[in-house]
Amino acid sequence: MSDNIIRIATRESLLALWQAEFIKAELEAAHPGIQVELLGMTTRGDQLLDSPLSKIGGKALFVKELEQALMDGRADIAVHSMKDVPMEFPEGLGLAIICEREDPRDAFVSNHFSSVNDLPQGARVGTSSLRRECQLRSQRPDLQISSLRGNVQTRLRKLDEGEFDAIILAAAGLIRLKLEDRIAALMAVESSLPACGQGAVGVETRLDDARVIALLAPLHNRVTAEEVMAERAMNRRLEGGCQVPIAGYAIPDPDNADQLWLRALVGEPNGKTILTAEQRGPRDQAEALGIAVAESLLAQGAGAILQAVYGDSKAE
Numbered sequence: 346m347s348d349n350i351i352r353i354a355t356r357e358s359l360l361a362l363w364q365a366e367f368i369k370a371e372l373e374a375a376h377p378g379i380q381v382e383l384l385g386m387t388t389r390g391d392q393l394l395d396s397p398l399s400k401i402g403g404k405a406l407f408v409k410e411l412e413q414a415l416m417d418g419r420a421d422i423a424v425h426s427m428k429d430v431p432m433e434f435p436e437g438l439g440l441a442i443i444c445e446r447e448d449p450r451d452a453f454v455s456n457h458f459s460s461v462n463d464l465p466q467g468a469r470v471g472t473s474s475l476r477r478e479c480q481l482r483s484q485r486p487d488l489q490i491s492s493l494r495g496n497v498q499t500r501l502r503k504l505d506e507g508e509f510d511a512i513i514l515a516a517a518g519l520i521r522l523k524l525e526d527r528i529a530a531l532m533a534v535e536s537s538l539p540a541c542g543q544g545a546v547g548v549e550t551r552l553d554d555a556r557v558i559a560l561l562a563p564l565h566n567r568v569t570a571e572e573v574m575a576e577r578a579m580n581r582r583l584e585g586g587c588q589v590p591i592a593g594y595a596i597p598d599p600d601n602a603d604q605l606w607l608r609a610l611v612g613e614p615n616g617k618t619i620l621t622a623e624q625r626g627p628r629d630q631a632e633a634l635g636i637a638v639a640e641s642l643l644a645q646g647a648g649a650i651l652q653a654v655y656g657d658s659k660a661e
């Protein structure tokens with residue numbers, strides 16, 4: 346492969362294409378003269394958009410084809426929303442860098458209501474995230490929450506067609522697609538703690554591809570990478586699969602710049618029990634911090650809650 350060409354394998358949803366174009370632009374800005382091409386592909390996950398994620402084998406379906414292209418050498422990098430990246434990589438592949446995080450919060454989107462509190466009794470809310478569902482139900486047990494799948498445009502269309510009174514989406518996706526004006530309210534992390542990795546974009550490469558890894562280095566954001574590492578270590582210790590009522594959110598400790606502050610929760614989808622844990626720890630030991638917070642959740646009984654959700658068909 347020519348020395349100044351990089352090929353990006355990408356899904357063809359607007360959000361995936363935005364992320365791929367973003368990495369292309371950043372690479373071209375950092376390395377004048379470089380040539381970056383996109384290789385678009387439709388994944389199994391994209392073909393099965395109407396089936397519940399848990400039934401079709403989880404988020405791994407969205408990345409497998411991209412990873413195959415990396416292993417075949419048809420592409421050099423795959424760009425991912427960190428929220429969707431499985432914990433384990435195929436042999437020979439791994440994350441090279443994580444870029445600066447966009448707003449990590451969840452967004453309340455509605456054409457008629459200004460916030461969760463503003464929703465009338467029994468209102469219909471769309472989300473397919475058990476994490477969002479359990480936090481919503483704990484505040485508003487009266488709401489009718491039902492499944493909402495598809496890419497960001499499809500979800501907004503279902504809202505506009507009147508299927509729901511409101512939907513919850515990641516703010517980052519809406520901001521990136523210039524749909525920020527659809528956000529009725531950003532949800533405080535205290536009421537909707539974000540998913541591990543939400544809002545962050547990461548880049549996967551072949552681990553032995555020193556050329557590409559060096560070219561990507563200027564795009565790395567240390568602070569985001571430490572935050573996401575703590576969140577993902579927590580998720581991994583909980584054996585969190587693709588569809589789980591787990592939230593994990595780390596930020597630099599406002600009182601001590603050398604520390605990270607990780608907050609997390611595991612909840613029953615019905616919202617009746619929500620276990621929470623938080624801890625601060627040295628930012629250069631992000632992984633240990635994540636494991637410690639996970640241990641605290643497990644000590645409170647998180648294992649039984651997750652087991653009940655997984656049933657016997659744990660997806661990943």
Ligand SMILES: NCc1[nH]cc(CCC(=O)O)c1CC(=O)O
Nearest residue numbers: 426428514515517518543544545
């Ligand atoms: N699960 C799909 C997905 N993966 C990443 C984002 C949004 C952007 C991000 O978190 O980086 C979304 C949409 C959503 O949850 O609303």
